Amino acid sequence: MPLDVIMPALGMAQETGQIVAWHKQPGDAVAKGDVLFEVETDKATMEVEAQGAGFLTDVTAHKGTDVPVGDVIARISDSAENPSPASDGAADDLPEGKDVIMPTLGMAQDTGLLVTWHKAAGDAVAADDVLFEVETDKSVVEVNAGAVGYVAALLAEAGEEVPVGQTIAIISAEVPANPITRKASAAPAAAPTKTESEPPAATKPAPAKTAPHPATGGRILASPKARRLAREHGLDLGRLVAAGLPQPFHVKDLEKLKALPVDVASADRTAQAASRLTAEIPTEGFTAFAAWAAESAKLTDTSALLAGLCAASMGTDAIAAIESFGNTKTYAASAQLSATKASEDAPQIRLRDLRFTAITTVQIGAEDVPTLTLTRKGNGLTITLEFASGQLGATDAIALLSNFAGRMEQPLRHLL
Template identity: 55%
Template structure:
């Protein structure tokens, strides 16, 4: 008996996953929980574990290949020689069992949301509940639905901002992995759709290009990791990437030192050493010439203000654009504000000169950096000055605002004006509009 290894969905909007590297060779013995391969999407990199004991056989996709979600990429078999194939299907039986389908033309256009694979052995997900109704406004971070498998129950975020144009499955239904279950449109739909998965069973879109023919790997040979450095991506295990973020370590230093990708926790000590060496030459002058100020404030004012914007406009608020405007309003000569949230950075041009939340984006270098780390476990930090003054927002129920800047970047009086002005705007954002 063989067990299929499928490409999992790491997010609701994911259609394919890039195999970074196989961590086991053909015919290797594997145990449940052993890392099998590394998979990367545009939002995450993860190690995929084996869900059964046996031997790795029938590898169908190689490192560097993008594979559609739900597609079988290998098998775990009882013996090294076992290459069991799925039994041929009976066309007549399929015709009899096929659910009634409807014309796909009546499904609104928009971003298609699929049933994610929450585990490698998962074929279907049990839709427990929808948290949004047809026509509702939704942001990417909002919980869209609850999914239950035989091992877990998970709240799944929308992954897209917009409006619920269609819900294509009902609570209580088992939906195959990779099936489109919702559509999120940019504009509010005139006639949002709600129907059962038994009526509409639309598969997730596949790439039109036929996959390249794969050559069976030699037995006993170790797979070669895929190097994506030339494509501008850094490949690292989720644990390594998370720890580097918490310690504010730059993975680019490993690339500069010639350390091959992908990176794992075993590379962390070397990254720390490289970071310490690079900073040692300027550490003393930076420490002696830095401004470090902190402020404590309630999180209620900002949360209520973002909710108010959504109520007034009928669309989710762009929190990064709003924060850029509030920060720029506290410092008159701020021209470019960079807002960074967990590694994703956007630059806003002259936010104080535009309606709040509507400043245009630019590629120009920032004059002020704002790190939005709300929701993280961090409660404070002391990293030293950078190329521009840095405001960092941390905390959950209450917020901590930290300002770090070099003495050449701003005077003590300017630093005090910036942090106190921004803190006041965060606690009473409506003051910015008056």
């Protein structure tokens, strides 16, 4: 199925982006992670990478074109030929409005599992209303509508795996006459290519049915409240999976979990519970600082600047991994606010930049290294630090978050 390439949001109040240059031409082969194009906003120019492999087709925006955020500007298809118009038949029946896409929440994420809708087709929504919950390998996140209007179409059902970037809802300005609700799997898809290794249709075995819930150690579906309470009380939701209880889990299931016999393995897992600290700054100064650094010092790599701020906040040189738009860059960062790429080294700290997404709240849990996450809050930022026991002491964690928040609010003041 073709993967839509959309104009991303690179700023808090950005409505359009200008195509500066295409790095791939129509018909070119594309690998996941290849730079597709460069886009410019008021303050920055950024390279945008491909979210999948295939061939670049259906390019509709050319160099110098201003494109509204969220508009489809190209596709990554299974072949170098543009898909025939017939392949998009069902799309013609969709109402007009703002597309809501499956967001990217992790560095290696290809899909997201739609846990539940908070709005029904035809409902009125505000920009800050929670529209749906999505789960990746490590978290369940509430995603806001991002627009004012009415839910004109819901294009996926709870429990479906949806590719990142695929439209799953449409919000229209007017009350929809005939709201649409359908599965993501009902969207038109290219017919699979037949290979010699495939058995004939008459003898080909039927595909196995999907299990009603994941096996122990896999993805666990649970409401955010149930997940939070389980973490606070040191409860392992994986034991409910092992006991065969149906998912998603809710608060009432925690009583069943408490009644299960405790084993040594589960006790070891709860010992690794994550600690979480948050800081809020009313205004962020990093965007202006990045523009100044690009113009005055020719430092155009925003991720490298963030890596330098991480090391400076730790007070020591460090390997920092910066995640943005689902891609990760690793840097050898200096406490003197410099950074060079170091892709071969394991990171000592991770920064997940979600400023330009609709995500406003994050509670992922402990990862392999302490992780800072940036999300928008008005004209400022919410900065979340999550870490496991043994990674940081309480004093070091407080100092790290306080130092980093100060640098994001006033980077020039903390430059020396």
